[in-house]
Amino acid sequence: MTVSAWTDDRVGRLKTLWIEGRSAAEIARDLDHGLTRSAVLGKVHRLGLSAGRPPASRSARAATGPAARRSSPAKAVPPPRPETLARSAMDAPSHGTATILSVRRQDCRWPYGDPGDLGFALCGRRVARGAFCAAHAEIGYRPLRQTAEGLRALAGLA
DNA sequence: CCCTGATTCGC
DNA sequence: GCGAATCAGG
Numbered sequence: 001m002t003v004s005a006w007t008d009d010r011v012g013r014l015k016t017l018w019i020e021g022r023s024a025a026e027i028a029r030d031l032d033h034g035l036t037r038s039a040v041l042g043k044v045h046r047l048g049l050s051a052g053r054p055p056a057s058r059s060a061r062a063a064t065g066p067a068a069r070r071s072s073p074a075k076a077v078p079p080p081r082p083e084t085l086a087r088s089a090m091d092a093p094s095h096g097t098a099t100i101l102s103v104r105r106q107d108c109r110w111p112y113g114d115p116g117d118l119g120f121a122l123c124g125r126r127v128a129r130g131a132f133c134a135a136h137a138e139i140g141y142r143p144l145r146q147t148a149e150g151l152r153a154l155a156g157l158a
Numbered sequence: 159c160c161c162t163g164a165t166t167c168g169c
Numbered sequence: 170g171c172g173a174a175t176c177a178g179g
Contacts, residue, residue, distance in 0.1 A: 004170075023162065039172050041163065046170070050163075 005033055006043060014040065018049050020129075098124030108133035110140065 006014075010031050017027045024044065025037040044050050096112040099121060103109060108123035109131045128134035 006171085025161080036172070037163090038174075041165090042170090042172050045164075 005035060005039070011043070011047070014043060015047070015049065018044055096121030096123045098122040108136055110136035 010033070013031060014027060017030060024040040028035045028037045028040045031040070096110070098107045103122050103124065106127050108125045108127055110123035110133070111120070112123065113120045123133060123136055125133035129137035132140050
């Protein structure tokens with residue numbers, strides 16, 4: 001019985017992880033099975049997840065590569081990119097509630113203010129990923145699109 | 159050189 | 170549908 005490597009379970013996890021911004025290689029490792037990052041990428045594309053998802057950091061590679069080099073049958077060009085700011089980034093608190101002494105493992109460590117300042121604080125919301133809450137993780141961890149804009153919004157500036 | 163995603167194409 | 174190979178790029 002040759003069962004497809006892509007069981008509903010794995011596809012589900014793939015979607016989740018991909019949307020979270022995990023890299024293809026990382027997902028391949030997480031899903032286990034002999035899956036390679038190529039397999040993951042291939043599946044991602046077949047699922048149409050890469051269309052408008054996380055550009056990670058690579059600049060949109062428009063048309064250079066095997067495609068352009070070989071034939072390039074006018075491939076689908078990613079048209080709309082509506083998202084302007086990570087939603088959860090907007091949910092970030094305007095100041096912290098934890099301190100260096102009170103912060104626990106499950107408290108977001110995103111810093112507010114100058115560490116040498118009396119009012120220095122850490123975010124303190126529940127950790128979602130790594131050391132940060134969901135909103136701050138989006139800003140602090142690489143696979144973010146508009147990092148600069150996110151920080152700007154967070155700072156309350158325009 | 160490590161890594162990233164993107165694309166193609168034989169299977 | 171699948172994924173290795175290959176690509177451009179950081």
